Amino acid sequence: MQQDLDVQSLRKKFPALSRKQQGREIIFFDGPGGTQAPQAVLDAMSNYLAQSNSNLGGAYITSQETVNVLVEARQAAAEFF
Numbered sequence: 001m002q003q004d005l006d007v008q009s010l011r012k013k014f015p016a017l018s019r020k021q022q023g024r025e026i027i028f029f030d031g032p033g034g035t036q037a038p039q040a041v042l043d044a045m046s047n048y049l050a051q052s053n054s055n056l057g058g059a060y061i062t063s064q065e066t067v068n069v070l071v072e073a074r075q076a077a078a079e080f081f
Contacts, residue, residue, distance in 0.1 A: 013038040 011017045011025075016036040019026045028036055037045075048069060054062035056070070 013040070015039055015042065 014036050016028065017026070030036065052062045052065035052069065054060070054066045056063060056066055058064075
């Protein structure tokens with residue numbers, strides 16, 4: 001069963017796509033190295049940088065949190081692939 005793609009709903013998840021130039025919506029033709037990020041990703045990155053940003057291998061809590069983020073990211077990527 002084919003479902004219609006709700007483009008406007010998806011656009012709302014990407015803050016950069018709400019930008020306008022001369023009253024018209026901006027279209028980005030970026031590649032994977034420079035693509036726009038959805039708000040959920042921006043929130044996760046901001047939270048990490050504000051709360052847990054640290055080097056790996058330390059005995060302190062922020063280092064342990066960074067290891068956990070890395071492990072979770074690797075698990076998510078493995079499940080995705």
